[in-house]
Amino acid sequence: MTLNKGDKVTVLDDAIDGIVIEVKANEITIETTDGFHLTFKPGELLKMNQGELRIDFNKNHIIAEKEVKKPNYINKEKKSKKEVPVPEFDLHIEKLVKNYKSMSNYEILTLQSETAKKHIEFAIRNRIPKIVFIHGVGEGILKSELDFMLGRYENLTFQDANYQKYGQGATEVYFKQNTK
Numbered sequence: 001m002t003l004n005k006g007d008k009v010t011v012l013d014d015a016i017d018g019i020v021i022e023v024k025a026n027e028i029t030i031e032t033t034d035g036f037h038l039t040f041k042p043g044e045l046l047k048m049n050q051g052e053l054r055i056d057f058n059k060n061h062i063i064a065e066k067e068v069k070k071p072n073y074i075n076k077e078k079k080s081k082k083e084v085p086v087p088e089f090d091l092h093i094e095k096l097v098k099n100y101k102s103m104s105n106y107e108i109l110t111l112q113s114e115t116a117k118k119h120i121e122f123a124i125r126n127r128i129p130k131i132v133f134i135h136g137v138g139e140g141i142l143k144s145e146l147d148f149m150l151g152r153y154e155n156l157t158f159q160d161a162n163y164q165k166y167g168q169g170a171t172e173v174y175f176k177q178n179t180k
Contacts, residue, residue: 003028008048011040014098017048035118038098088170089119090134091142113145120153120173127177132161136169146171 003009007020009030018030021037029039091112093100100108116133123131135142150158150173161170 003042003045003047009045010048011098012044012046016098034096034115036097086130086132086172087119087123087128088132088134089116091116091146092134092136109142109145112142113149116146116149120150120156123173123175124155127175129175129177131173131175132166132170133173134166134170137167138169143171 003020003023005020005023008017009020009028010017016030016032016038018032018038020028021031022029026041027039028042028045029037030045031037093103093108093112096111096115097103103111112135119131119133122128133146135146147158150156150171155176156173157176158171158173160168161172
């Protein structure tokens with residue numbers, strides 16, 4: 001399988017999707033859906049086409065084609081057309097990068113904070129009324145950093161997220177929308 005710049009791909013052993021931005025002899029660099037640039041070997045990536053998953057295995061690679069089918073059921077729940085699921089962003093480091101073992105605590109916290117900031121800015125730009133950050137309980141360092149960062153924004157409020165759904169490890173952020 002040959003990958004070209006602009007191809008949509010997914011990582012074989014990880015929940016990472018992205019677009020190919022650079023192809024070298026034995027390295028392919030992708031930009032993930034979260035905006036990170038990661039480098040993989042060609043055998044670690046699968047090319048995704050619209051509505052199908054394509055895996056070519058030549059010389060120890062599998063050849064398979066699978067069309068993604070829509071579920072064959074009818075949703076009987078009536079939902080309001082205005083009801084949109086609340087975006088949830090998991091800030092755990094293992095959800096953000098593949099190899100974090102060599103990162104210092106400072107680098108990890110910085111990456112988590114920058115990721116949260118990107119999501120906040122995106123929500124503001126796109127007039128999303130509410131988002132949830134999942135930060136976990138741990139020692140509370142990420143939560144403290146997140147609270148400090150959120151406190152610097154004028155047009156938002158935040159609080160602990162629904163305890164029954166998230167436990168103590170999440171924060172809900174509400175954006176005050178201007179109606180101008």
